Every structure is written in structure tokens, then in C-alpha cells.
Amino acid sequence: MSTSIETLLDELKAFLRDDQISTNETILEHHSKDESYHAGNNPDIVVFPESSEEVSEIVKVADRNDTPIVPFGLGSSLEGHVIPYDKGITIDFTLMNKVIEIREKDFLVKVQPGVTRSQLNKELKKYGLFFTVDPGADATLGGMAATNASGTTSVKYGVMKDQVNDLEVVLPDGEIIHTGNMAQKSASGYDLTSLYVGSEGTLGCITELTLRVYGIPENIMAARASFPTVDDAVEAVVSILQTGVPVARVELVDEASIRQVNSFSGMDYKEKPTLFLEFHGNEPGLKHDVDFMEEIVADHHCEEVHFEKDNAARTKLWEARHNLAYAYIHGNPGRKLMVTDVCVPISELASAIKHGREKIEELDFEAGILGHVGDGNYHALLMIDTENPEEVRMAEQFNEAIVEYALARGGTCTGEHGVGRGKMKYLKREHGSALNVMGQIKSALDPKGIMNPHKLIDTEGRGK
Amino acid sequence: MSTSIETLLDELKAFLRDDQISTNETILEHHSKDESYHAGNNPDIVVFPESSEEVSEIVKVADRNDTPIVPFGLGSSLEGHVIPYDKGITIDFTLMNKVIEIREKDFLVKVQPGVTRSQLNKELKKYGLFFTVDPGADATLGGMAATNASGTTSVKYGVMKDQVNDLEVVLPDGEIIHTGNMAQKSASGYDLTSLYVGSEGTLGCITELTLRVYGIPENIMAARASFPTVDDAVEAVVSILQTGVPVARVELVDEASIRQVNSFSGMDYKEKPTLFLEFHGNEPGLKHDVDFMEEIVADHHCEEVHFEKDNAARTKLWEARHNLAYAYIHGNPGRKLMVTDVCVPISELASAIKHGREKIEELDFEAGILGHVGDGNYHALLMIDTENPEEVRMAEQFNEAIVEYALARGGTCTGEHGVGRGKMKYLKREHGSALNVMGQIKSALDPKGIMNPHKLIDTEGRGK
Numbered sequence: 001m002s003t004s005i006e007t008l009l010d011e012l013k014a015f016l017r018d019d020q021i022s023t024n025e026t027i028l029e030h031h032s033k034d035e036s037y038h039a040g041n042n043p044d045i046v047v048f049p050e051s052s053e054e055v056s057e058i059v060k061v062a063d064r065n066d067t068p069i070v071p072f073g074l075g076s077s078l079e080g081h082v083i084p085y086d087k088g089i090t091i092d093f094t095l096m097n098k099v100i101e102i103r104e105k106d107f108l109v110k111v112q113p114g115v116t117r118s119q120l121n122k123e124l125k126k127y128g129l130f131f132t133v134d135p136g137a138d139a140t141l142g143g144m145a146a147t148n149a150s151g152t153t154s155v156k157y158g159v160m161k162d163q164v165n166d167l168e169v170v171l172p173d174g175e176i177i178h179t180g181n182m183a184q185k186s187a188s189g190y191d192l193t194s195l196y197v198g199s200e201g202t203l204g205c206i207t208e209l210t211l212r213v214y215g216i217p218e219n220i221m222a223a224r225a226s227f228p229t230v231d232d233a234v235e236a237v238v239s240i241l242q243t244g245v246p247v248a249r250v251e252l253v254d255e256a257s258i259r260q261v262n263s264f265s266g267m268d269y270k271e272k273p274t275l276f277l278e279f280h281g282n283e284p285g286l287k288h289d290v291d292f293m294e295e296i297v298a299d300h301h302c303e304e305v306h307f308e309k310d311n312a313a314r315t316k317l318w319e320a321r322h323n324l325a326y327a328y329i330h331g332n333p334g335r336k337l338m339v340t341d342v343c344v345p346i347s348e349l350a351s352a353i354k355h356g357r358e359k360i361e362e363l364d365f366e367a368g369i370l371g372h373v374g375d376g377n378y379h380a381l382l383m384i385d386t387e388n389p390e391e392v393r394m395a396e397q398f399n400e401a402i403v404e405y406a407l408a409r410g411g412t413c414t415g416e417h418g419v420g421r422g423k424m425k426y427l428k429r430e431h432g433s434a435l436n437v438m439g440q441i442k443s444a445l446d447p448k449g450i451m452n453p454h455k456l457i458d459t460e461g462r463g464k
Numbered sequence: 465m466s467t468s469i470e471t472l473l474d475e476l477k478a479f480l481r482d483d484q485i486s487t488n489e490t491i492l493e494h495h496s497k498d499e500s501y502h503a504g505n506n507p508d509i510v511v512f513p514e515s516s517e518e519v520s521e522i523v524k525v526a527d528r529n530d531t532p533i534v535p536f537g538l539g540s541s542l543e544g545h546v547i548p549y550d551k552g553i554t555i556d557f558t559l560m561n562k563v564i565e566i567r568e569k570d571f572l573v574k575v576q577p578g579v580t581r582s583q584l585n586k587e588l589k590k591y592g593l594f595f596t597v598d599p600g601a602d603a604t605l606g607g608m609a610a611t612n613a614s615g616t617t618s619v620k621y622g623v624m625k626d627q628v629n630d631l632e633v634v635l636p637d638g639e640i641i642h643t644g645n646m647a648q649k650s651a652s653g654y655d656l657t658s659l660y661v662g663s664e665g666t667l668g669c670i671t672e673l674t675l676r677v678y679g680i681p682e683n684i685m686a687a688r689a690s691f692p693t694v695d696d697a698v699e700a701v702v703s704i705l706q707t708g709v710p711v712a713r714v715e716l717v718d719e720a721s722i723r724q725v726n727s728f729s730g731m732d733y734k735e736k737p738t739l740f741l742e743f744h745g746n747e748p749g750l751k752h753d754v755d756f757m758e759e760i761v762a763d764h765h766c767e768e769v770h771f772e773k774d775n776a777a778r779t780k781l782w783e784a785r786h787n788l789a790y791a792y793i794h795g796n797p798g799r800k801l802m803v804t805d806v807c808v809p810i811s812e813l814a815s816a817i818k819h820g821r822e823k824i825e826e827l828d829f830e831a832g833i834l835g836h837v838g839d840g841n842y843h844a845l846l847m848i849d850t851e852n853p854e855e856v857r858m859a860e861q862f863n864e865a866i867v868e869y870a871l872a873r874g875g876t877c878t879g880e881h882g883v884g885r886g887k888m889k890y891l892k893r894e895h896g897s898a899l900n901v902m903g904q905i906k907s908a909l910d911p912k913g914i915m916n917p918h919k920l921i922d923t924e925g926r927g928k
């Protein structure tokens with residue numbers, strides 16, 4: 001960066017209040033990293049805009065001064081997405097946290113990017129509605145769109161991309177566009193909404209989202225099914241999917257992870273490979289589905305199905321599941337989280353998880369497997385000492401083996417966490433020449449390479 | 465085009481058989497137009513490749529000689545998508561019509577672009593599977609992906625974009641890429657699959673598709689519900705959606721269109737505004753949904769619900785619905801079809817259709833309304849004499865009024881037919897500055913502007 005920090009600050013102060021601009025060391029440090037093992041780096045300046053127009057002006061300052069921009073939600077990303085490797089300006093969206101409009105009749109809601117998932121669901125509950133995507137972390141919706149997040153309910157309702165009708169985006173030159181509209185479907189030109197969902201801040205800043213929401217289901221039934229082996233549990237999931245029982249959530253939690261749940265969330269779940277399941281529907285339909293599910297899991301040696309009948313027990317179940325990453329972090333002080341995120345075709349899931357478990361046995365530190373197995377997406381959570389080069393090497397080798405296995409079988413290196421910095425090295429292997437097309441798009445839309453450089457894709461410009 | 469047709473033919477003959485290349489007048493004329501009112505124009509040459517490699521070589525010839533390429537499926541598009549305005553080479557995908565692989569355990573199928581919807585469903589039936597998107601016409605799957613087609617079942621299963629996991633694409637320089645993979649979800653870089661779905665042949669040629677398929681529902685119930693007025697029918701749909709009854713299809717057919725159905729398909733349906741409905745599910749759940757639906761339509765003055773209990777009657781019902789455009793064309797010899805295609809937020813649907821019907825009354829030629837009202841997408845079908853300038857002017861004014869109404873209410877000018885040539889004039893109004901982003905993508909990926917010029921977007925190059 002050729003411009004001095006003082007010049008940038010002067011230009012920013014022309015339209016932001018003093019309390020919207022920070023160079024405080026604690027604030028910079030807070031914006032230096034995410035929740036992963038990736039080493040951090042401080043930005044020069046953190047700004048806290050309150051409107052799309054302010055974001056536009058900030059980006060114009062960066063554009064004029066060839067200064068990197070990193071958009072920042074709550075920093076819950078897992079592949080170093082928000083680390084400002086080239087320093088520059090980090091835009092924190094905390095103050096843009098308003099639910100702008102709930103269009104209940106259209107099953108749509110307009111929000112600012114700093115609104116969190118739980119904040120939105122609290123608002124929606126009054127209308128009998130809910131937002132389906134739950135990535136575990138109480139992330140911001142802007143961040144979730146930027147990484148195409150998904151989670152436990154995606155097997156029924158789809159991923160973030162399926163929920164976004166429109167984005168307001170500030171382009172790398174400061175111009176403000178809308179990528180979509182409020183109609184349920186459209187064939188009107190290139191799908192810019194899907195391009196920006198998952199673009200990880202490398203093509204612009206998301207400043208408003210129009211999202212799809214759903215009616216809270218008439219009836220919900222949750223259950224825990226425990227199995228003698230992980231193989232049995234996974235085979236049961238594959239059977240459930242293949243018989244077409246419409247499951248709303250189906251999560252695998254292995255013994256190691258159940259132990260973490262019990263210790264962190266104070267539960268006394270049986271320490272066996274377990275499926276956490278949920279079904280949504282009308283009363284007679286739901287009963288039929290659940291009966292069918294019980295038959296299927298019995299065929300796969302299920303030892304016990306425990307139904308969570310009331311609301312409170314069900315909420316506890318999913319909180320325990322969602323807190324699993326934190327349980328691992330909390331239970332391993334001084335260590336950092338590396339988590340694999342491959343997604344494979346359903347027919348390859350059982351053998352992929354088997355392969356993952358064999359590889360875990362070669363490690364000599366804490367690790368567990370869990371995942372959104374209904375989508376073919378599973379995670380291995382490794383707690384590593386990032387000061388120990390041998391451990392880091394082993395963990396990276398493990399990650400690579402898992403990715404290679406998935407790619408060789410038509411899968412992807414990341415089902416839901418995104419590329420960030422950590423997965424860049426796999427993209428050429430996964431996409432081949434298509435990676436050049438991504439590069440051409442990046443170069444066309446962000447010719448100076450100022451948007452979140454060194455993430456997702458390197459181009460001829462700054463990213464190189 | 466600077467190169468002579470003879471030079472192109474010589475270069476094509478180097479790798480294609482003589483019967484894969486045509487300059488026959490009848491063949492050229494067949495590839496000059498689609499099923500719409502848009503005036504046609506002959507290509508110079510039509511080629512019939514049999515493999516992705518041949519498509520790649522054809523595109524390389526075009527690239528070297530700065531010659532336009534138009535990809536052609538069955539020509540069932542409705543906005544002039546396949547008309548070769550700058551002549552050049554039309555690629556007909558008729559010979560690339562193989563179902564390559566059915567991965568039943570993964571609910572995926574790999575097909576060549578010339579496979580039609582009905583051909584695929586015939587193959588899938590053996591496995592108890594089906595492909596959900598049905599745009600009425602028995603279009604090719606390549607064409608359906610290129611226009612992001614949808615149809616009667618999209619209210620439950622989604623549009624074409626939701627069904628495409630991966631595309632093989634021949635880029636404008638002849639390189640072959642894959643845009644996706646076989647996993648159910650991915651956050652691995654920019655979503656090129658969604659970019660190419662709906663790109664209407666302007667960024668490359670689709671040469672293979674990996675599509676999602678579904679298990680044939682355990683139970684299906686179809687029904688016709690007739691109402692005293694279109695308003696009542698539409699209000700009933702809005703209520704069904706808002707109470708969350710999971711409808712699989714819900715189609716509006718107005719009186720004029722029911723008359724066409726009766727005359728063309730030999731039915732004796734009551735000549736009243738009618739909803740064609742379908743529900744999928746397990747037996748007890750389905751019964752519950754259908755009972756609830758009956759209560760709702762009764763509240764909206766429904767005069768009669770007629771259930772189509774057996775398979776044959778249900779098939780007849782949907783064939784009649786799908787043949788409606790052909791019924792209009794057949795019933796109006798010498799006239800051509802103009803069809804509007806707006807999609808609006810559900811809360812605006814009743815007033816949008818009311819507005820459309822008022823505007824229809826001002827016309828003095830045959831017109832009717834029908835549509836995928838569960839998505840907020842409706843069509844006005846106008847049968848116009850394209851030799852009569854006054855009629856064409858009136859029809860275009862009508863179309864424009866419908867589009868303006870939808871855009872002013874957060875809708876889109878095209879829900880499912882795509883932009884082609886006919887909707888280009890509305891894109892600036894709909895997308896504002898976002899249209900420049902589309903232009904930058906087009907210029908970056910097709911710098912010479914050889915891919916389907918004068919469609920979807922005009923750029924600095926050839927399209928201008």
C-alpha cells in the first residue's frame with residue numbers, strides 16, 4: 001500500500017464519526033483472525049459503517065488509494081476468510097444490524113448484513129416464521145451469504161444460496177447494485193445473486209439481503225438413535241435418504257464427540273455413535289415418517305431411539321449439537337481448531353467416513369467426527385498445538401488425505417465452510433481449467449484486486 | 465464475418481463427417497427461428513456434433529474465424545433465443561442425446577444436452593425415479609439449463625438451477641471445463657454452475673449435465689378446482705401457500721384457456737376459472753393436506769373440486785395443461801404466439817393478474833391467462849398476426865405494461881422463459897447498474913462476442 005494510514009484516516013473522517021473508525025490495538029487484534037488455526041494479521045484500520053452509502057464511500061477511499069478491504073461479520077469463519085494478510089481497512093458490519101422488513105405474506109425478509117441468525121429468528125417467531133440455515137455458530141447473515149453457509153437443516157431446506165433472493169452489493173469501485181428481486185423465480189440474465197453468495201468478500205461487500213423464510217412446521221419430532229458402530233449409523237442414514245423419508249435434519253456424532261457434548265453441555269447421552277434426527281410435517285404424515293424411520297434404523301442394528309418430545313428437550317439437543325465445535329475448543333485449552341469439510345456423493349459417504357476414521361487413528365491428538373450426513377458432508381475436528389510444527393504437519397497431511405479422497409470420488413474440498421485461505425491450495429485440483437474462469441471473473445469485477453486479497457483465488461493483480 | 469462460408473466448411477470437414485454438416489435450405493430454415501413471434505434469420509451452416517470434443521473443435525473454428533455460434537436444442541424457446549441474427553454456425557445437439565449414467569443411489573443422472581425431458585423420464589421410471597422440471601414443451605435438457613427453465617412442479621421441487629449439480633461447458637475458446645461436482649452441496653469458489661444455467665448460450669456451449677432426480681412419490685393426488693372468478697382462484701392459491709400446505713403443483717387456467725383445453729385435448733372440463741392441483745406424500749399425510757386444501761378453496765367460493773384418482777386421468781390432466789400453448793397455436797392458424805412471463809411476489813399476484821386481465825380486455829384478438837401461480841409466475845398468451853403492424857404494436861404495448869407493473873412491485877420481466885432477444889429491452893430497467901456487471905462478465909468470458917450474439921446482453925464487441 002503506497003498511501004499512508006494518516007491519509008486514509010483523513011479521507012475516512014470526511015464522512016464517518018470518530019467512533020466509527022478505530023486504530024486501537026485491541027480492536028485491530030480482534031479483527032486479525034477468525035475461529036480457526038490460521039495465524040492472524042492486524043488490519044491498519046477498522047471502520048464501523050451504519051449504511052450502504054457509508055460502505056460505498058469507504059470502498060471508494062480504498063479504490064482511490066489501492067488499499068485492501070476485508071468485510072467482517074462476527075469472525076466465526078473457519079478458513080481464515082477475514083484475516084487481513086495485506087493489512088488495509090477492515091469493514092466491521094456490527095452496526096448494520098437491523099431487520100429492515102418482514103414481508104410475511106411473501107415469506108421474505110430484508111435484513112442488514114450484521115443481523116445474526118438468532119436475532120432474525122427471534123424477530124420471525126412473532127410471525128410464526130423461521131430462517132432455516134443454522135451453521136452452528138451464531139454468525140451474521142452477511143457472513144453466511146458470503147461463504148454460502150449451511151448446516152443441520154440443509155438436507156430439507158437447502159443451503160444459504162437457496163435462501164437468498166436478492167443482495168445489495170457495494171462493488172469494488174463503490175457502486176451499489178442489486179443482484180436479484182422479490183419474485184420466487186427469475187430467468188432474467190446472469191444469476192449474480194448466486195455469484196455473490198459464496199464469493200467470500202472477493203467481489204464486493206454485501207450491504208443488504210432479501211432472504212426466504214418458512215412457516216414454523218405444524219409438528220416437529222426430534223430423536224437420538226444410537227448405534228454400535230459409526231458404519232451402522234452412516235448406513236442407516238443412506239437407507240433413510242434412499243427410501244425417500246423426508247428427514248429435516250440428520251446429524252452424525254461419533255463417540256468422541258458425544259463425550260464432548262456430555263462434558264461441555266452437561267448431558268448424559270449414551271456414549272455411542274449417534275444420529276440426531278428431526279422430522280417436520282403434519283401430524284399423521286409425521287407419525288408415518290417416524291415409524292418408517294424406526295424400522296430402517298432397526299435394520300441397521302440401532303440400539304436405542306430416544307425421542308425428544310417436548311420443545312425444551314429438543315432445543316437442548318440442537319444446542320448441544322451446535323456447541324460441539326466450542327466443546328472441543330473449550331476441552332482443549334491452548335490448542336486450535338482445524339476442521340475438514342469435504343462433501344461426497346451419498347453413495348460414497350460410508351466409505352469416506354470409514355477412511356476418515358482410519359486416518360484419525362494415526363493421529364496422536366484429540367479428534368472426532370460429526371457432520372451433516374444427509375448432505376454427504378462430514379467434518380473431522382482436530383485440536384492442534386499450532387506451536388508444534390510436527391503436529392501441524394500431521395494435521396495438514398490428514399486434511400489433504402481427506403480432501404484427495406473426496407475429490408477422487410466426485411466430491412468437493414468444502415461443503416459449507418468455504419475456501420478462505422485454507423482451501424485455496426485444493427482448488428486447481430478440484431476445478432481444473434474452471435479455476436481460470438473464476439480468475440477471469442475476479443479480474444473483470446475487481447481489476448485492482450482490493451477485495452479481500454489472498455482469499456478464494458489469486459489473480460494477476462494483488463492476490464498473487 | 466470476414467471468413468467465407470467455404471473456408472468454414474473446409475475447416476469443419478477436417479473433423480466432421482459430411483452428414484454432420486449442412487447448408488441445405490430446409491435445414492437452415494428449420495434453425496432460423498423458435499416457437500415465438502420473433503422473425504427468423506437463417507444461419508450459414510448447421511453442424512451436428514456427436515461429442516464434446518467435436519463441439520470444442522467447432523467452437524475453435526468459430527473462434528479462429530470470428531464467426532458467431534448459436535447452440536440449438538429443439539427450438540422450443542419463446543424469446544428468439546436461437547435465432548442466428550448474425551448468421552454463422554448453429555450447433556444442433558440432436559445427436560448428443562445419450563443418458564450417460566444413472567447414479568440411482570446418489571439421485572443423480574448424467575446426460576448429454578440433446579436428451580429431452582420425456583426421454584429422461586422414460587429411462588428414470590425403471591429406477592422409480594423422475595426428473596421434476598416440466599416446462600410444457602418436451603425441450604432438451606441442455607436448452608432447459610441454458611434458459612433456467614421451470615414449470616408446474618417448481619413450487620415444490622424448484623427450478624432448473626436447483627437441479628443442476630454440474631455442467632460440462634465448452635468455453636468460447638474451445639476449452640472444456642466442469643462447473644461443479646457430484647456432491648449435494650459445495651462452497652468451493654464462485655458458483656459457475658449457476659452462472660451458466662440461464663446464460664442462454666452467451667458464455668459457452670453446455671455439452672453434459674449432471675442433474676438431480678427424485679424418487680417417484682409414494683402417493684399422488686391431483687384435482688381440478690373451479691371458481692366463479694379468476695380473483696377467487698388466485699386468492700385461494702395465496703391462502704394455500706400461506707397456510708403452508710405443501711402443494712406440488714398449482715396452476716391457474718382461465719375460462720378462455722379452459723375452452724382451448726376442451727377443444728384441443730378433447731376434454732369436457734367446466735368452462736370456469738380453474739386451478740389444477742397436485743399433492744405428493746405418504747398416505748395419511750397426503751389425506752390431511754388434501755382435506756385442508758378443500759377447506760381453503762371452499763372459503764374462496766370454489767364451486768367444485770374434481771379429484772383425478774387414477775394414473776390415466778391424472779396424466780390426461782397434465783398433458784392437457786402442457787399442451788395449452790399448442791392449443792392456442794393450433795386454434796389460431798396464421799397467427800403467432802407472444803407470451804408474457806412476469807413473476808411477482810406472492811402478495812402482489814392477485815392484483816397483478818387482475819391488472820393483466822383488464823389489459824387483455826383492451827385487445828381485440830384471442831388471449832388467455834394461465835400460469836404457475838404457486839411461484840407468482842403467470843403468462844398471458846396472445847395470438848398475433850405478425851403481418852399486422854397495429855396488432856404487433858398493441859401486443860408489444862400490452863407486454864410492456866405487464867412488465868412495468870411487475871418490475872414496479874419487486875418482480876421480474878421473465879420468470880422462466882429467459883431473456884433471449886425479446887426481453888433485452890427490459891433488463892436495464894430491471895437490473896440498473898447490475899447490468900454492467902453482467903456485461904463485464906460477458907466481455908471477460910467471451911471477449912470476441914461470438915457466443916449467441918444479440919441475446920441476453922449487448923456488449924462493446926459483436927453484440928452492440
